[in-house]
Each structure stands twice: as C-alpha cells, then as structure tokens.
Amino acid sequence: MKSLFKVLLAFSLLLSMTACTAESKPDKFEAGVYQSTQTGHHGEIVVETTFTNERIEQVKIVKNGDTMMISEPAAEAICANVVKYQTSEVDAVSGATLSSNAMMRGISDCIKQAEGIEDATMPEAEHLTKEGERYDIVIVGAGISGITAALAAATEEDNQTESDLKILIIEEMPFIGGSFIVSGAGIFNPYGTEDHKNGKLDIIDEDTFIEYLNYRNEGDPLKLTSEALQRKVYQGIDPAEKMLSNAGMPFTWYDIIECEVMDVTFPKSSNHALADVFAFTKTYSSLEEEFVAQHGYGSTADICGKYLETALQSKSNITVKLNTEATHLLMENDNVIGVQVKETDYLKNTVTEYDIKSDKVILATGSPNLNSEIIAKYDPSFATAYPFSEAGQNGDGIVMMQEAGLNPVIQGYGGMCYNGTSLQYGMEDGLALYTLGYPVLNTDGNRYYDESITAPYDTGKYTRAQKDNTAYIIFDKNCEFLNGNYLGSYAGVLLEGENLYDYMVRKGFAVKADTLEELAIQIGLEPEKLETVISDWNKAVDGELSDDLMAAPEYAFSVKEGPYYAEKIHALSIESYISLRTLEGSTQLIREDGTAINNLYGCGTLIVSNLFYGTYFNYGGGLTTSLSSGYIAGKEVSDLLK
Template identity: 25%
Template sequence: MKKRYLFILVTVLAVTACSSFRSGPKTEPAAEITTMAAFHAEMSGCQTCHADGSKVTVSDSENHENEQCVSCHGGYEKMANAALEFDPHTSHLGDINCTTCHKGHDAPQFYCNNCHSFNIEAMPFADVPKKAAWDRDWNQEAIQKAIAAGPVEKTDVVVVGAGSTGFNAALTAERKGAKIILFEKAPFTGGNSMLAAGGINAVGTPQQAKKGIKDSVDWFVEDTMKGGRYKNDEKLVRIMAEESADAVKWLESLGVNLDGLKRSGGARVQRTHAPANGASAGPQIIQTLRKVAKREHLDTRLNSRVEKLVLNDNREVVGVVVHGKHSGYYMVAADAVVLATGGYGMNKEMIAWYRPTFAKMTSSNNITATGDGIIMAKEIGASMTDIDWVQAHPTVGKDSRILISETVRGVGAIMVNTDGKRFVNELTTRDRASDAILKQKEGYAWLVFDEQLIAKKKMVRGYEHLGMLKKADTVEGLAKMTGMSALPETIKAYNAYQSTGKDLAFGRSDMPLNLTKPPFYAVRVAPGIHHTMGGVAIDPDSEVLDLQSWPIPGLYAAGEVTGGVHGFNRLGGNAIADTVVFGRRAGAHAAEYALKK
C-alpha cells in the first residue's frame, strides 16, 4: 500500500506567503535549488531560518530554527492532513522539532521509519546527498581536549537522558532548589518512555479504592520478586512498591490522567494505572512532562550527547563532556550527575556480547537505547549487576518493531498458535509467554479479540491504522483468513470458561471479556527484545556503586540504565513505576548532595 507525503506543495505555498513579510537582503537566485537552506535563502536570505543572516550560529537544540518553521508553516495541528493515508504530523511522538526530519543543509530523514516501514514518496529535498551523521562515533581525542580545556559552564546537577526518568529527576532536583541542565542526544525528548504503552503499577491508590480492589505493598513486592525469579534486590523493589502511589499522585499533579486501571501479566490484581480513554500511557506522560519542563524553563538541550563522566583525583564526579551537534565537544562542571540514559536494547554489539541467543531478535526499543550510560559508568569503575539479563516481550508485531501492549491481553485478548489453539495462560509473565511462543511450530502466535476490546483499548486503533490487524465479520471468516482452523472451537471453549469465571484449560484467573461481538480481529506477534534488566549497580539512594560496592560521590542513576529492580524478568507496568519512583529519588538525592557542596 502506498502512502503519499504531499508536503512539497504545502512547503512552497507556505514559504512563498511567508516571504512576503520577511525582511532582509535577498541572495541572487540559485541556478539550481539543492537543499532546503538554498530554497529559503533564494527568497529571503539565511535569516529566513537563522537569527542573523550575516553570522549564522545554531544552537544544538535548534530552537530558533524550529520557531521559524512554525512561524511560517504553523504547528503540527495546522500541518495535519486528514486526507493522507499516513500523516506524519499527527504522530504519537507529539510536538517534536521540525528539524527531526527536515534538514537545512542535509538530506531529510523520515524519523518514523526508524521503527516503521512506511512507503513515503516525495519528501522535500530527498535528492540532497546525505552527510555523515554528526554522532557517528565517540572521538576520544576530542573528549580529552575538552577536559584539558576545562569547563565552559557550571551547574549544580547534570541529568543525562530526557525520557521519563530524566524528566522526573530534573524536575524534582529543580524543585529542591538546584540548577539543572538536562541533556538529550536525540533531536527530541521521550526516549523509550515515549513508546511505553501499558501504564504504571501502583498500590494503595484512589483508583484501586474506587473499584474496591484489595492490594498491598507486600503483594506488589511478592509479585515483582516472583516475576524476577527472586533475583531482584528486594530493598529496591520495596521502595518502588511503597512509593508507587506517590508516583501516580505526582504524575496526576502535573496533569497526567491515570484513571484507567488494568491488570498486567504476573500481577495478582488490577494494579496498572493508565489513561481512562484507553490511550497509551507513555506518550501522555512524556507530553505532560515536556509541557511542565517548558513552563518551568527547565534547561533542556537536544542533540547533545554526554560522552564522558569526569572525576577528580578523589574519584568524585566533577562534570561531564558533552558532544553537541553544532557546538562540538565541551565540558560542563557539575557537583552531581544523574544517569537516566536507558538500557542497551538497540545496541547490537552489547546484545550479542551479553545475550548472544538474542543477537538476531528484533527490538521494540527506541533507537536511542544504546547503553551509553552503562558504557560511561563502566569506564570510571562503576559496578554492574544483572547486566546479561535481557527481556524478550512476547507480543511484538511479527516482522515489525511495534509493541502490542501487554494490557491488550489484560483487557481480554486471547493468544493462540497458528492452528488457532490456546497454548499458555495469557497473563503469565513475559519470559514464560515468550518461551511458550518460541516453542510453537512457526515460532509466532496470534492475539485474537473482538470489538468490545477495541472500545476499551483506544491504542488498538493505532495497530489497525498501521495495517497490522486482520479483520472479519465472523469467527469463521477470521479463521479462514488467517489459516487458524481450530479458532472457532477455541473461542467457543474460551467463552464458556469466561461465563463461569474458571479457565479449565490454562487457569487464567482474569477474563474480563468474552469474544462475541463482531468484527473479530487478529494480530501476529513474536518475541522481541524489550527491556534490559541489568545495568549500573545502585544503592537505595540511587547512588552508583563502584567495584567495591562503595558509592561514587556525586554520581546517581535511575531507570533502565540500572540493575537490581526487576531481577531476571520485568513485570508489565513496573518500567514506568521504576522511572518515576527512582527518577524522583535520584533527582532529590543529587540535588541535596550538590547543594551541600
């Protein structure tokens, strides 16, 4: 199916209109327009994009340039085009920088295809020769020169990585009175958190009380320890459980809706809090954190990769070396640093080294999940824990990198093999579900559900939009379409179990929906790399530990860059809980440490 990207005409019309009120000297018409920069310069000079056409300086974040884009073309709401089969301006990535995809002096990059496989035609200036990526390598010589030159600026706390962990750490530290710089290597914020679908696990919330759900911190801890095969650090797990309700309260205070309540695999009760409208939790959390950070003028710098942790002779953290897209290498002095860089699920070399059996497996991760924080921490002698434990999520869309949220099963979908037969309790832990799928004759499975689930789970419409769903008006029609000959019999049996509340086949305890309302849907799924449970070793205060298990003064870490919280296997809903609880703890302790110096 072809998707057309009808943007050139919009660009020409908008820029032509814009040029009528732009001022400044015009350049001589170019013989041939080759880049977007040349296209704009022909009309109004370099100041069309840059602040001063005579002396072009660009910040790493490219904020001014993006403001210029919006001033002429309008924001994403204006650029949206409902007539398109696929509209990149209504992406789940939200209101991100235009320069993420559109480049002034380089070939455009359709960022969506880092995860998807859309056939996008006629992207403006697509014939421009592509330049080498600014962040293609780590220049050790340049790093050492930056250290030798000394810091160009000073702050109290540096936070590395602007996903949920980083934002929560930075906002918490700032509210403690610390001066913060938040660095993000990507052209927009969000990290893996932007892709999180399910929600945040929490115990003792008003949402649970309203539904009469009995739960406890001890149950939360027991479920998490059992899911991690008792390899977790129980002290960290208990902290996450005890502070989970406050994490939900904190997010709600910022403006996140978490009134929906679902059950994820491995949990004994409904504990996963998500948006009430059934939308994915991650994008809403990140969009809210972005707005709060902007409102509070949090110093957030994009296209800025931290590449070195700098220590003094006493082995204390005193700053970082940053590689900026436009500014190059420079050192920032800081009294404390928080690593919030995420895991290494997209670093093929690290996966092959630590978990070679997963080396050829697809990944649901953001392309930024390359283990930077782990690499930097190891360089200065930090201890690692559980580093080779990698989780395969059982339901990544087959032949794609799109995660089918665990809450789809939690809400009521069943999982069947290529014959249409159930083969596992759909609410078992991710590792066991993945193992069960891989043992099936084709190594993949189908998730099957009906219109009732679509009504409850808004995100599923997104899977349909991406062309991932098979759809039929009858169960028999769906069975014929997918080759699942046993599906009608399987659904009949499951509906009988659901009506009595007893799953005699696999012991599924929570069956909120039957499968009776057409149309009926199926989506192919297979295991894919989803979470790296191991990483930097931390103590309960989120301090990073050295090889002798002593804290490295001034260095903190939280989220997927760390190990110990999830053990051998992470439960669905615990990732966001980890990022919020320990992100806030890391930010608070880093601020307290820095302000005492």
C-alpha cells in the same frame, strides 16, 4: 577585406553556437507544485514541494499524522536543509528516524514527479568546540525518571519551593518524555484512591507491595533485588505523583488492577497518555483545542509531553538541552566530575563538543534493549527477539561507564516481550498485534504455550525460543479484529473500507484461505497436521477434550468457519531488564568489587533489576518504578549537596 569577412563570419558562428548551447541547456525540474503521501511512524505524512525550472524552491509538510513533538523538529530541519542543499538526501533527525525517512521519501518522489535531476549533496556537519559549562547536577536522559529526578532535586522537602541547586537535563532526542509519552500504561499508586484512603478499600501496604514485586521475580532466584530500595520505591510513588501535580501535571484515578494470584488490588492513575481519561476533564479539552487550533489535531503524546514541559518550565533552576548526547564521563582521581557532550544543530549543520562539569551525575539513560551486543552478552535468550523499542534505549549509560573503566555490575535478564508482526517500530512495517485466545503454532505446526491466559507481555518469551523466532496465530472470520475499521494497538489510525486483517494480508503480514488445507499450504505446514491441531483445539474450547496447555478454555475461541487467517508473528522485545547494580538501599552505582562510584547515580530502567526482573511487573510497572526511582535519586543527590 576577405580577412575581415572571415573574422566576422567566425564571430557570427561563435555567437550562433553559444546561443544554441544556451537554448539547449535542459531544465533541472519541471516547474510546479507536487505532493507525495508517505507512511510515517503512526500515520500519513503529506509532503508538498515547489520547484522552479532551476531549483527546489520550497518544501512543506501539509499533513503530519505522526506525533507532533517528535516529528515537528524533524520536519523543520529536513524542509530547511532540502532547500538549502538542493537534495532530498539530508540527515535524519535522531529520535524521529521513521518520520524523517518518510519525509525524505516524499521529497524524493516529488523530485521524480518534476522529472528532476539531483546533482547536489549535503556536506558533512561542521565540528566545533566551545568552553565548558558548570552545574550542580547533570541528569543524562529526559524520560520520566530523568524529569522526576530533576524536579525532585530542584525543590525543597515540600516539593514546591525551589532549591538553590543548578540542574541540567541533557537529552539526545529532539523531545522530552521518552517512552512515557507514548505508553498506554499508567502509574500504580499503592496508597490508593479516596476509597482506599477513606477505608472503603484496603490500602496496599509496603510488605504486600514487595511481596508482589518478588513474586514477579519468581522468588528472586539470583538475589539481585534490594529490599531497602524496593521499600524506598514504594514510599516514593505518592510524593512523586504529588510533586508532578504541583508542577502542573495532574493525575486522575481511572482504574483498579486486580492481581488474582495474590488477591491484592492496585489502584492505577493516569499518565495522561490515554485519551479516554482526559476526554472528560477541562484540562485535557482545553489543551486539545489548543493543539487542534495550532496543528490541526491533538495527539495524546503531544499533550502528555506538553504537561512535562510545563512541569519543567515551572522551575527556574532547571535547564534542558535537547539534541545533546553524553558521549563520555569526565573523571578526576577516580571521581566522576561531569560529562562530555556532543550537541547537534540540524539547521546550522554543526556538531559542537564541550565538557559539562558537575558535583553529581544521574544517569537516566534507559534500558539497553536496542544494543544488540549488550543483550547478546548478558541475556542470549533475549537476543533472539526483535528489538521493538522507542529510540534511545541504546545502553548509553552502561557503555559510558565501561569506557571510563568503572567496571559496573551488570545484572538482570528478561523483560517485556510481546508476540507481534513487526520487524520495525512503525505502522508501515508492522502492527505488533497479539490475538489472544486463538491457537499459536510454531513452524513445525505445534502449539507451545497456553494461549488462553498468558499475559500479552509474556507471550514473546515463549516465541523467541522457537525456530527462527517465528510462529503463526490461526483464526477464522469470527475474530473480533475482523469486525472493525481500526488498526492495532501501536498504529492507532482508522482504516477506511477495509478490515484490519484484510489490510494485513495486503501488506504481507498475514495470509487468508477458504479452507485450512489451503491455509496450511500457504504457511508451509502439512495440511493434515494443521487440521488435526485445530480440530483438537476446538474440542478443548467446547469442553470435549482435555488440553494440557489450555488452563482456561472459557477465555479461548474456536476456529471453525472460513475464511481462515494466519498471522505471522515474532517475539518483539519492548524493554530489557539488563541493568546496573546500585549500593544497597541507594541509587548510587557500584563497581564489580562492590565499592560505590563517587558522584554517579542511576534511576529508571537503568537500575530496574534492583527492583524486579525476569518477568514484567504489570501494566505500568516500568513507569511506576521509573517515576519513583527518579524521585528517590533526585532527593538523594540534592540532600547530599545541601
């Protein structure tokens, strides 16, 4: 009996201990619904996360201030993967890194609010292979030049009837359009508006257009450009625009650009990235209403991208693969016969590699602005600028050719380089503002270029030559940017109850002081020197002193009334003109020995130095030449296959 009692007692104690253990097991989360607001690429992203005591039950993006067509694929993948793998540390979506990071920061913050425990990890992607595919033409890159090349190859000479060719566009990003959809520039069409065509204004002829391109090249000192290709680009602009219009993307004339140096006028048509153009058209309004109804707002980049999608969908012989990166060129007997690709499925967490063979390959991979090794090797002076590009400008086309042993001719220098505050492309990390007409001082307190007339896209080339690629813009309370509740040219969202530069002071991009002496101390300059420089500046603006650097005092502003501000700036490279040489008058790429590379062609900024280099062409110059060179490449390749 005693033995039985002992057994029962032990069993009772065991049950008691088990119960205590079960009761004392802590919850992983404090159940509930939590929200977190984070700053994305262009605006606020609000994440809402629902928890039970045991798991992350649901993640939603309840407000998305970023471009929908760029950030929405990231939102879908991240929300699904966080729930699937029970961790906020999931893979960012290529091409939407800033939006992805903002969403993951928000989810992590929600977990902290729920006093959560993160003990799970996302597994590495499963690597798969599959059978290859076959097309007549493969185009690498879905920016404006790649899309235009595809449409040109997909249609007959009338730019409407479909050809018999099967065309594939591959794009490593989850969206199409590249820089085109976020650019504020337009397309120059030298053929002109109706006023030009009716004789009221002079049409810009081919020779004048080429003269202007070469003027921007400073006379083409390195003899890099191809006059034959420049002429083809001139001839291709108008039909390229008409082709896009026929495919569902109309263009609207909205501006005339004056070139005072050469006394020529270039009409400019909209690329649909400007809201003020389409606010007056039925097409924009209806599309905007559709986006607002579906998403709560209508982004101009989304609308521009929608037009491009419509254009591509109008052709049954064009296939588009997103999240698909070209990793290698396929070679056979010294001929390019296709590309090897890596296709990422963020929802399935898989990466699939396979070959795509084709008769012709067109590289539309953009400039190498984000590839520090290429920039440092071929344009060291440009390497001191901070890269400030949209994702994708990685020099992939150049790298693939080098790895295939094709020895391409890499040429050109310079590019589009602004002064700005940012070290990263995105609102939270900078604004990329340039305050024109105010004095700019390097870290020694000296001015170093003409602030009165230097074009914004040329300012950076002077700043990048300064010590530490750093300078300061000095201005006072009368600066126009202090008199409006708006963020600068790259952020595009409203501030409430705070002017622009007070926001910048709060964020650490600028400093503010009641006197110049106090301002000088804050930025590390000698007070007496700063006061002297600003005094001389004001005298030059007022016409009391001759200033060798200030050619147009009428475009400059005095700095006389506190409080004073100093914006810390750097040279920001938007686009590099390091690019690939083509066969004379052609888009076919060549080797260092001058021989053509069989079946391989290029377009867009990948071949821009054949047209211009060194200094930016003008607002819309990159879009114009990309549009037309894509059209030329598509027609050149399709004609050969027909």
